[in-house]
Structures are given as structure tokens and as C-alpha cells.
Amino acid sequence: MRSFDAVIIGGGFFGCYVALSLRRAFSSVAVVEREPDLLTRASYVNQARVHNGYHYPRSLMTALRSRVNFPRFCEEFGDCVETGFTKLYAIARESKVTAMQFERFCHNIGARIDSAPPRCRALFDSTLIEEVFVVRECAFNAVKLRARLKALLTDAGVEVLCGTSVRRVAQGNDGDSLDLELVDGRLSAGHVFNCTYSQTNTILRQSGLPLLPLKHELCEQPLLVPPPPLAKLGVTVIDGPFFSTMPFPARGLHSLHHVRYTPHHFWLDQEEYRDPEDNIRSARKRSRYPYMIRDIARFVPVLERATYVESLWEMKTVLPQNEIDDGRPILLRRDHGLRNLTVVLGAKIDNIYDVIDTMDKTLGLPGYSRQREPSAEALGVHQPRQGEN
Template identity: 30%
Template structure:
């Protein structure tokens, strides 16, 4: 690959970082633009850190199969960032679950997921209000360690890193793209890989590409101190709670499908007010504490021992999912090419980043990217 083929990667979350490394390894001249001061400072860090194996998607086997595909690839690439030495259980709620215990077991068997049945009352901690318990091999990602690892790899690569640089616009000029930042023009590029997550549609619209409605959510994941060994508890399948270890910190992440969503809209682009969430009242101390109490109240329905959990911090930020998918809860990862030389990476699963980066490389290759025939759109 000629060094003259220049690629702009917008966003240095895990998807942008891994894609940039793959492209740089293959001789592309890569420039990464990230509005924050270090990699993995946005949605890649402010999430549940779950290393998805597929158990979360009984109503959409296609998403589950993507998770199975991504799980081992990520573990092979970032083994030192994965924590798996804790019991991790999935449970079906007695009331309000979208799937029954039998349907859930049939789903697990149909996609080849391995599990061991557990008696919820004998799990540690005991789980109540559920009809089924499974011990799984799912793990979590230590995102602090992952950020350090990717930072070192990027620093040792040929990629040019532009941290603290917000991309305001992308324009086409003939066969090249011009990237405009808050500091002005930042150069011309043969290809652009848009990994900006919540900002994908805003930049795509500037280029005249379709920007379908997405469901944007501003979420809070609560970091708690709790006097218990590392353990995972996920209650399925509906508006329930997840408890997971916060990497190797000794703390836990507590999340609720509904109560952790501080704001939600379905539209083409993310709300501008989310850029300053504190100013909008989303994250004042009183609001954070109210949200935590709601989440904890629901969590103790299933894990009574969590009554002693204490709020330590909150991870917050926007996330994006497909709109109007509540019936199936489909959460696919997609690498698309809305136009020649322009790629978008749409995903909320950190562990899909390795196979997605390989797909980015395949599509950026000029031999696979016909400028006369776009490759499809995410």
C-alpha cells in the first residue's frame, strides 16, 4: 500500500484506535482526530465494560452470533485487559421478562452458548424474584488498562494523533476529503473512517449521505463500593439490573435498563445539550443521587445484599442504538460505506472492535473500494 494513501480516522474510542492501528500496520498514512485529551475517554470507557458473549440477546440471535464472533478475537488481541476470574450469572425474572426460562435455554442452545445451571438462592450473592439461573463464561474488560495499552500501541505506531481536536466538518473536494477542525483545515485525505459514535450522523449529513433516525440515550452507570468478592449478576430480559466488576478496581458497576437512562430521543443527530450535561441538570449531585437510589431500589429486588452498596462515582455519556427495535432488542455492529472512500463504524460493543477494524481495512483498500459503486451503508 502506498504511503500516499492518507486516511483520517475520526474518534479514538476503541473502534477508532484499533482501526487506526490496523491501517497504520498496513502502510496507510493515518491521522486520528479525537476531541478528548486521551483515547477511550468517551463511550468506550463510560459503559458496563461487558465482554459480550451473546447471552444478552435472546430476542435477536444475529446480534448474539456477532458477539460470539467478536468475543474470542478481542480476548486474543487484548488478553491482558480481560478479567474473567469471577462468577458471572444470568437470571430470568419471574415477572416482566420478554422471554421465558424455557425460551432462554432454547436460545442459548441454538447459538451454541455454554452455561451451567445454578440455583439462584445458592448463588453468591443469593438472587431472588427469578425463575432461572445460569453460570456463564462471560468476562469484563478493564477499560483503564485497555486505554493504557491502546495509548502505548498508538504512540509506537506511525499514526499521527490529534488529541484535543474536535472535527467540525468533513467536505469532499474531487476525489479527496478535507477535514475541518476547531483550529481550521487539517489536511486532505483519500479516505475517512468515521468512528465518532454519537456524532456519525452529523458528519454524514454534511457529505449528503442518508442519516437515519437513531435512538440516542444519555446514560449513567454507577460505580459502587460493596463488600463482596467480584461477581456478575444480570437479570433478563427487560427493564432490570446488571451488576458487574469494574475491571480490577475492586469496585462494581451498577446499571439499570431504564433508570440509568437520563435522557432519550429518537432523531437524526444527538442533542446539542448533551455536550454540557451538567448545564442541563442531568448530572448535578442531587440528580445523580436520586438516580442511584432508583437503580439500587430495583437492584435489591433481585439481590437483597446490595442494600449495603455505596455510591462512589458515576460514568456517564451518550450511547446510540438502532431506533424502533424494542421488540427484538437488536444491537448489531455495522461497518458501512455510504460513499466512495467514506466509512462509518456503528457499534456499542467494545469487543467487536477487532473484527470491525479488519473490515475497515478491507473496505479502505482501493482495490475493494470502487469509487463508482459504493459498498453499502450502515
């Protein structure tokens, strides 16, 4: 039986990055991925948005965390980030925040915001849209990110076992190490990190361990060829039942995300457990693109001329509010049911830095943090005075 100091289950962006960080403390680290390649699931099928705070006018804490992590991600993975497009945020008239509030909010978190030029404004229906802004936000290219991480893992000497499925995890005989039962074989590990996102509870359940109260959504992400005026634009309409269409660099297309139609259905594990993988395989996946495009074309009429290519499907796993660590949408559980079994669950790609920082503090494994957090002054974060807002 092969033995490692640390085994990471799940070769998505989080799993790979956690493996790289752990390699600094451990001499033998392995990533176990069920799919034939790394970063093929939720790390690939998502909006590819690198958040810079704009998205959270109603949660200052989340916005500030994004502001902190955005430059770190862009610096570390600059060659995997697409910046050659203009990102517009449009405030709908029935929005939960007004244009003035949004501008004020961006100023408070130190995020740059400019009024959009007339040719961009002209794309929107002014009876439904109050104001249009140009913001600093970018999209990552999941294919480039995959290549980059593979190279980093190889350089660091992390073993990558693709096409390997973990059935269950059990405590070893010494009461300290862990045994992993694979579909075809066994592994032994000093530490195990469950970074399987939607499969987090599946692994816990198969191992007879307590489940986390997770919410699962079956999500559809249509890809489209945008009409020429939108080719170099990303558009997000906030705030309420709104939508976004922005470049999906891995395919050279635009992705579409609509708050009302992207999630097809959801369930809560604490109410009724289901296996997300089983669900995504067996669900009748009938595209809701016709609904999305009709609603979106009300706000941006030119999108009527978009050409639909196909839809990508993925399970989205969300943490219930009370499990979230002071505004960071991540979950990190040490010794979950078994000694040295850690569960890591995050929502957005740049949350990885929060995961690594928290691992530094809570796991007592020194030296994972690759970079220092930039200071508030460096980011231009405006410290709200008493009585403001």
C-alpha cells in the same frame, strides 16, 4: 497543511482499532481526538462487558455474532480482560424467557451454562427469581485497553492528535481527497473515517451532509462498592425491565445498569436534531441511583448494603433496527455524502471484528483482518436441526 492517507476522527476503541487496521494498507494514518486522551468517553463509560451471547436470548443472530467475537477479543486483548469473578445470570419469574428456554438457547449457541451453587442462589429472592446460572462472560479494563492501544498505535507509526477537534469535512479540489477543517488548523486526507459515535451526526451536519437516523440516550452509570458477598460476582437479571451489576475493572468498583433508569431521556435525530454533546453538558444530571438500588434490592436483597460512589454520564447512540447489518449492530457507510468519507458506528466493543471484516469486503482495501474467524465447530455451536426450537 499536513496530509495523511487516512484520518480517523474519534479516538475511541473503534477509531484506534480502525486506524491500526488501515495502517496495513496506508503509509500515513492519523487519529484525531477532541478529548485530551484516547478512550475517555463511551469506550470508557460503559458496562465493560465483553459479550458472549448470553445477553440475547431473543436474537439468535446477535448472540451468535457475540459467540464468534468473544474468543477473538479475549485472545487479542487477554491482558486487558478481567476474568477473576463469577458471572451469574438470573432468570426473573416475570421474564420474557423461562429458565428452560434460556438453558436451551445457551446450548444452541454453544455457550457454556451451569447451575449456580447454593451460596449464589441464596443471594436472590426466590419468589421473584426462577433460576440462577453461572456463565462465561468477562469485563474489560478500559484503562489497560487504552495503554495497550497507545503502544500498538506508536509501534505501528499511527499519528495520534489528542485535544484536536474537527469542525467539518469537505471534498478536496481534486474531487477525491478530503479536507478537514479543525478548530485550529486544517488537514488533508485521502480517506476519512468518522468513528465519533454520538458525534457522528454532528460532524455530518457541520459538513452539510445528510444525517443518519440515529437515536440518542443520556445514560447514567452509577459506580458502587458492592457488599462483600458480591465483591467477586457479576449479576445480570433478565429478561425484560431488568438490570445488571458487574465489576468495572478500570475503577475497581461495580457498575450498575438498569433498563428502566439508566437512560434518562432519548430523542431521534430524524424527528428533532440535537447536539448530543450540548445535551450532556447542559442536562440536569440528577442521579437515579435511589430508584435503581430500590428496584434491584427487591431481587438481590444484599445489595441494600452497597455504597454509592458516583455516577458516570455518557450519550449512548443507537442504530434504528432497519439500519443494522443482518443482526450485527454496526453501521458502515462508504462514500457518505463525499467521496472517501466512511461512517463507522458500532454498539459493543467486540463488534469491532464485524466492522473490520465488513470493511474488508465492502471497501476493497485488502488485508485489514488481523485474525481468522473461528469456525462454528471450534466454538461448539449447536447447529439446530429442522423442527427444533
